[in-house]
Amino acid sequence: xxxxxxxxxxxxxxxxxxxxxxxxxxxxxxxxxxxxxxxxxxxxxxxxxxxxxxxxxxxxxxxxxxxxxxxxxxxxxxxxxxxxxxxxxxxxxxxxxxxxxxxxxxxxxxxxxxxxxxxxxxxxxxxxxxxxxxxxxxxxxxxxxxxxxxxxxxxxxxxxxxxxxxxxxxxxxxxxxxxxxxxxxxxxxxxxxxxxxxxxxxxxxxxxxxxxxxxxxxxxxxxxxxxxxxxxxxxxxxxxxxxxxxxxxxxxxxxxxxxxxxxxxxxxxxxxxxxxxxxxxxxxxxxxxxxxxxxxxxxxxxxxxxxxxxxxxxxxxxxxxxxxxxxxxxxxxxxxxxxxxxxxxxxxxxxxxxxxxxxxxxxxxxxxxxxxxxxxxxxxxxxxxxxxxxxxxxxxxxxxxxxxxxxxxxxxxxxxxxxxxxxxxxxxxxxxxxxxxxxxxxxxxxxxxxxxxxxxxxxxxxxxxxxxxxxxxxxxxxxxxxxxxxxxxxxxxxxxxxxxxxxx
Numbered sequence: 001x002x003x004x005x006x007x008x009x010x011x012x013x014x015x016x017x018x019x020x021x022x023x024x025x026x027x028x029x030x031x032x033x034x035x036x037x038x039x040x041x042x043x044x045x046x047x048x049x050x051x052x053x054x055x056x057x058x059x060x061x062x063x064x065x066x067x068x069x070x071x072x073x074x075x076x077x078x079x080x081x082x083x084x085x086x087x088x089x090x091x092x093x094x095x096x097x098x099x100x101x102x103x104x105x106x107x108x109x110x111x112x113x114x115x116x117x118x119x120x121x122x123x124x125x126x127x128x129x130x131x132x133x134x135x136x137x138x139x140x141x142x143x144x145x146x147x148x149x150x151x152x153x154x155x156x157x158x159x160x161x162x163x164x165x166x167x168x169x170x171x172x173x174x175x176x177x178x179x180x181x182x183x184x185x186x187x188x189x190x191x192x193x194x195x196x197x198x199x200x201x202x203x204x205x206x207x208x209x210x211x212x213x214x215x216x217x218x219x220x221x222x223x224x225x226x227x228x229x230x231x232x233x234x235x236x237x238x239x240x241x242x243x244x245x246x247x248x249x250x251x252x253x254x255x256x257x258x259x260x261x262x263x264x265x266x267x268x269x270x271x272x273x274x275x276x277x278x279x280x281x282x283x284x285x286x287x288x289x290x291x292x293x294x295x296x297x298x299x300x301x302x303x304x305x306x307x308x309x310x311x312x313x314x315x316x317x318x319x320x321x322x323x324x325x326x327x328x329x330x331x332x333x334x335x336x337x338x339x340x341x342x343x344x345x346x347x348x349x350x351x352x353x354x355x356x357x358x359x360x361x362x363x364x365x366x367x368x369x370x371x372x373x374x375x376x377x378x379x380x381x382x383x384x385x386x387x388x389x390x391x392x393x394x395x396x397x398x399x400x401x402x403x404x405x406x407x408x409x410x411x412x413x414x415x416x417x418x419x420x421x422x423x424x425x426x427x428x429x430x431x432x433x434x435x436x437x438x439x440x441x442x443x444x445x446x447x448x449x450x451x452x453x454x455x456x457x458x459x460x461x462x463x464x465x466x467x468x469x470x471x472x473x474x475x476x477x478x479x480x481x482x483x484x485x486x487x488x489x490x491x492x493x494x495x496x497x498x499x500x501x502x503x504x
Contacts, residue, residue, distance in 0.1 A: 008364035009327065011357065013053040015060055018326065019356055020319045021050075021312075028310055029058055032253065033086050037218050038246035040305055044258045045312030048357030051255040052224055054312065058253065059222050064091035066116060088217045089251075090200050092116045097225035100233045106240050109223075117199035117219060193247040200249065220251045227260035234261070235268045242305050258302060258309065265298035320352045320359055327363035332370060338380050342366070345386055349485040351394065358398065365397040366390075369502055378501060387485060388494050392502055394482045401434045407499045413491065420486035440483035 017025065032041065045051040059066075063085040092113050099108040200216040226234050241252055303309070315323065324346065328339045346352060352359055369389075370376045379389040395403035406413040415432060423440045424431065480486075 008331070008367055009360050011360070013056040015053075015057055017053070017057060018323055019050060019315045021054065021315075024310075024313055025054055025057060029061055031308065032058070032062065032220055032251055033089060035251055037248050037251050039250075040241060040246075040252045040254065040307060042254045042256055042258065042302070042306040042309045043312060044256060044309055046257050046259075046355070047228075048355035049312050049314075050356045051312060055222050055224050055253065055255045059091050059093055059220075062086065062089050062091045062220050064093055064222075066093045087215060089220050090117060090216050090218075092219055092221045094221060094223045095225060096223050096234070096237060097228040100229045105229075105233050106236060109237070109240070113196070113219065113221060114199065117196065189244060189247060192244075193249055196247065196249055218249045218251055220253060222253045222255070224255040226254050227256040227264070231264040231267045234264050238265075238302075238305055254306065258299075261302055262295055262298040265301050266294050314354050315356065317347075317350055317352070320354070320356075321347050323356065324352055324359050324363055327360060328366065331363075331367045335370070335376075338370070338376070341383070341386050342379070342390060345383070345390055345485070349482070349488070351390065351482045351485055353398070353479075353481050362394065362397050365393045369393060375501060378498075384489075384493060385498075387489055388498055389501065391482055391485060391489065392499070396502060399434075399438065399480070402438070405432075405434060407503060410496050410499065413494075413499060417486060417489070417491045420480070420483045438478050438480045441479045441481050 028041070028043070035041075043051060043054060045054075061084070093116070094109055094112045096105070096109075099105050102108045196219055200219060223237065226237060229237070245252070321343065325339065325343050328342070329336070332339055352362070366389075370379065375389070378385050392403065392407070395406065402416065406416055412432065416435065419431065419435045420440050
């Protein structure tokens with residue numbers, strides 16, 4: 001490879017939405033601002049659909065101050081205008097997946113709520129000296145409340161990076177010493193709720209010449225990647241939100257794949273399977289009914305916690321293509337004609353996967369190989385060359401096993417071509433195992449609504465042979481989106497040397 005060349009994209013979240021979701025996101029933002037706590041909102045999308053970016057955009061638009069991500073300059077330049085940030089809410093960001101190996105993740109969540117709602121250091125300079133004692137007293141009360149509330153969840157002195165280490169870990173002992181009689185869950189929740197209200201408004205109450213009270217009405221707590229946690233950890237967070245954290249000043253916004261969460265909930269309720277022993281009939285039918293009922297039970301559990309569940313829109317083919325084109329143009333400066341030639345094929349054959357992350361991965365592979373002059377020359381010379389290049393880079397990006405078989409065994413490439421032309425409808429006996437793992441997609445029209453339908457987990461029969469509605473949600477990754485392109489490539493036209501184009 002040549003030494004100089006364009007760097008590829010990372011997977012950092014972005015504040016710059018280029019997937020046509022602004023109106024959808026703004027509607028959710030308004031719901032959060034106007035909602036009456038306690039409230040839990042879920043944003044559903046499969047991995048790679050851009051959930052974290054959407055949550056991050058909402059977090060920043062609602063006044064979030066944390067910066068846990070290494071954003072691009074472009075993303076930083078799109079920070080929301082402070083004048084548009086509502087003054088009635090304060091946002092907290094919690095990356096559940098990164099905390100899942102803490103001794104107690106729920107204590108870690110409380111720590112993040114406490115830390116991110118706390119008085120910023122710079123504000124102390126603005127506090128009138130006569131009010132410092134009052135501010136310190138309020139903060140000490142808040143610290144004590146959070147630390148001891150963490151004891152409900154079994155926090156220890158070593159848990160959650162030392163959170164609560166300065167206070168007694170035994171909740172009952174603390175109650176005996178301070179209250180003489182144990183507090184019930186209602187009292188504990190009220191104490192935590194009062195502490196959060198103090199944190200939300202302390203900066204206003206103790207500023208010089210500013211005695212405003214209760215200006216901030218609620219905390220909006222964003223929890224991302226809940227479905228990536230270990231099942232027990234994810235379930236404990238849901239239970240804590242349901243039982244202890246359904247407070248009158250807290251709105252939770254959860255980023256998750258609800259299909260993955262269904263599996264997590266079912267795993268935690270696996271003992272309930274025995275209630276379905278009454279089902280009779282053949283084993284396959286009985287198993288199908290049990291799975292359906294348990295999944296239904298899991299969804300009911302999730303809906304009890306989440307009052308609103310919003311499905312991340314699948315970008316239309318036009319939006320995906322524009323996103324892809326922008327990615328290429330930003331890196332392949334001076335190669336406008338080549339990018340336009342590639343985009344004509346991309347558009348004609350609808351080869352882009354429905355996942356924005358996958359589109360970015362594909363762009364990265366193309367950018368990397370076009371940095372080599374011989375490959376760029378080959379792709380620039382003819383439309384057939386560009387088709388070959390797009391086919392090979394697609395297989396390289398998403399089906400590496402198929403790629404290696406095609407470029408090392410031309411006989412397999414012919415089998416691959418035949419499979420794309422007419423995949424067997426039923427049994428696949430005699431078909432190579434790597435081909436049996438993929439589903440060939442040959443679109444006849446825009447398919448975004450069909451893909452969205454498939455991602456929802458519904459299982460109605462497809463309306464046409466081209467529909468992807470019949471593909472199980474978890475198998476969408478195995479769809480060969482270049483099926484139509486491969487069908488139009490005559491196998492005798494591409495030489496064995498050209499098949500090994502990326503191997504040079």
